Amino acid sequence: MSFPKNFLWGGATAANQYEGGYLEGGKGLSTSDVLTAGSHTQMRQITWKNEATGETGKTPMAFMGGDIKIPEGAIPAVIDGEYYPSHIATDFYHHYKEDIALFAEQGYKCFRLSINWGRLYPNGDESEPNENGVKFYHDVFDECAKYGIEPLVTISHYETPINLTINYGGWIDRKLIGFYENFCRTLFTEYKGKVKYWMTFNEINVIEMGPFMGGGLLKGDKQNVAQAAFHQLVASSRVVQMAKEIDPSMMIGMMVGYGVGYAGTCNPKDQLALLEGNHMSHFFTDVQVRGYYPNYKLKEYEREGVTLDIKDGDLEDLRKGTVSFIAFSYYSTNVVTLDESFDHGDGNFSFGAKNPYLKTNAWGWSIDPAGLRIALNTLYDRYQIPLWVVENGIGYADVVEADGSIHDDYRIDYMKKHIEAMDDAINLDGVDLMGYTPWGCIDLVSAGTGEMKKRYGMIYVDRDDVGNGSLKRSKKDSFYWYKKVIASNGEDL
Numbered sequence: 001m002s003f004p005k006n007f008l009w010g011g012a013t014a015a016n017q018y019e020g021g022y023l024e025g026g027k028g029l030s031t032s033d034v035l036t037a038g039s040h041t042q043m044r045q046i047t048w049k050n051e052a053t054g055e056t057g058k059t060p061m062a063f064m065g066g067d068i069k070i071p072e073g074a075i076p077a078v079i080d081g082e083y084y085p086s087h088i089a090t091d092f093y094h095h096y097k098e099d100i101a102l103f104a105e106q107g108y109k110c111f112r113l114s115i116n117w118g119r120l121y122p123n124g125d126e127s128e129p130n131e132n133g134v135k136f137y138h139d140v141f142d143e144c145a146k147y148g149i150e151p152l153v154t155i156s157h158y159e160t161p162i163n164l165t166i167n168y169g170g171w172i173d174r175k176l177i178g179f180y181e182n183f184c185r186t187l188f189t190e191y192k193g194k195v196k197y198w199m200t201f202n203e204i205n206v207i208e209m210g211p212f213m214g215g216g217l218l219k220g221d222k223q224n225v226a227q228a229a230f231h232q233l234v235a236s237s238r239v240v241q242m243a244k245e246i247d248p249s250m251m252i253g254m255m256v257g258y259g260v261g262y263a264g265t266c267n268p269k270d271q272l273a274l275l276e277g278n279h280m281s282h283f284f285t286d287v288q289v290r291g292y293y294p295n296y297k298l299k300e301y302e303r304e305g306v307t308l309d310i311k312d313g314d315l316e317d318l319r320k321g322t323v324s325f326i327a328f329s330y331y332s333t334n335v336v337t338l339d340e341s342f343d344h345g346d347g348n349f350s351f352g353a354k355n356p357y358l359k360t361n362a363w364g365w366s367i368d369p370a371g372l373r374i375a376l377n378t379l380y381d382r383y384q385i386p387l388w389v390v391e392n393g394i395g396y397a398d399v400v401e402a403d404g405s406i407h408d409d410y411r412i413d414y415m416k417k418h419i420e421a422m423d424d425a426i427n428l429d430g431v432d433l434m435g436y437t438p439w440g441c442i443d444l445v446s447a448g449t450g451e452m453k454k455r456y457g458m459i460y461v462d463r464d465d466v467g468n469g470s471l472k473r474s475k476k477d478s479f480y481w482y483k484k485v486i487a488s489n490g491e492d493l
């Protein structure tokens with residue numbers, strides 16, 4: 001066991017699932033604020049209201065591709081009587097000092113969080129930021145600095161100011177590039193010297209599967225998604241260049257939800273299906289690391305009649321604004337097969353077929369540490385730039401014992417095996433890995449289902465699926481275990 005001396009051990013969160021304070025300090029509504037709670041198998045839905053008629057309703061599941069189908073004349077809105085888990089979430093907004101102290105107690109070297117765009121720009125299109133919002137993140141970063149914890153900031157994580165969806169249609173409108181640049185200029189100038197590591201969009205590839213969550217889009221057809229993704233890629237490349245001008249020591253990375261697939265059989269048809277899956281997995285990394293659209297994507301667009309509206313300078317920006325590191329989330333692997341005898345499972349996101357060699361959690365996500373080593377090798381072979389595992393973990397309905405303790409040995413086991421896989425990738429394969437921030441290091445709301453009971457944390461938060469609970473924090477067994485792991489720089493697992 002040996003991890004690099006400056007390996008960045010920490011934990012990961014995101015404002016839309018953790019922060020709460022959804023209308024405090026002048027914050028505007030964002031897309032995540034109109035998402036209802038879901039359930040084990042029911043993904044979250046978007047609520048809407050027609051102001052003129054007073055009619056309200058919910059769309060089908062928010063995380064699926066295709067058109068969102070909000071009726072004519074209605075807009076996404078918060079509806080009385082509905083429960084929205086992200087409004088309070090696990091209330092980082094009021095608990096940040098306590099939480100950062102707990103992270104420090106575990107020995108964190110870094111802490112991943114996201115900036116709530118609507119806290120700085122309530123409508124997204126203002127020219128000047130909301131000072132209250134700017135101050136909140138100064139306070140958070142100052143608190144991190146007290147303990148020598150390096151922030152790792154996701155600039156946009158599943159939320160867009162709702163005004164940008166209602167009045168511009170989300171990222172389909174090119175104007176969002178400018179609004180995002182404006183937002184980033186504020187971030188880079190305000191937090192210069194406090195934040196070194198940034199990622200432009202969380203799981204940028206999610207726009208293909210969740211156009212509303214990823215791009216604030218109400219029209220999720222292929223043409224719209226392709227153009228909106230192009231705008232995000234151009235925006236990302238421009239702010240990479242901007243950051244270099246404002247502070248050359250900043251490192252700006254991209255972030256992708258990385259899909260590792262296995263072909264179900266050696267039937268060449270399965271292998272070709274896997275090849276197509278791999279194209280999907282690499283499209284965004286290819287553009288953000290290499291600086292241009294890969295041929296397989298251009299051919300796919302050509303076949304499907306998708307055209308991109310490209311303005312002067314866009315392609316040059318893509319070339320110039322390539323990222324310094326690849327951050328990715330890794331939870332499980334998928335099986336790609338045309339063989340109908342495979343079991344397809346029933347969890348949320350258990351795409352593809354079930355892998356008979358792997359166990360799954362209650363949500364159908366397979367547990368596959370070897371897949372992480374494969375992910376690290378594949379990405380490093382392909383791009384040869386530093387990697388960072390910024391999300392990893394197991395969702396579990398933890399049980400609180402009568403004495404308040406939480407024995408999450410399944411989580412310890414999951415993390416231990418994934419840390420061993422990273423160790424192998426570093427020491428057996430020579431992969432350049434910067435750090436590890438397991439997801440939802442403190443309990444927070446599930447992005448996919450909106451549940452609280454799908455917990456990832458090493459710190460428990462007393463809150464349930466319908467909003468009851470004191471929000472009190474307590475330490476799970478994994479809290480102490482991970483503390484030991486960090487103290488020994490990964491030696492003592």
Ligand code: BGP
Pocket residue numbers: 014017202203257329391395439445446447448449454
């Ligand atoms: C990733 C997201 C996170 C997070 C995680 C776990 O896709 O970046 O925001 O939530 O998945 O997913 P879930 O919360 O649905 O269990």
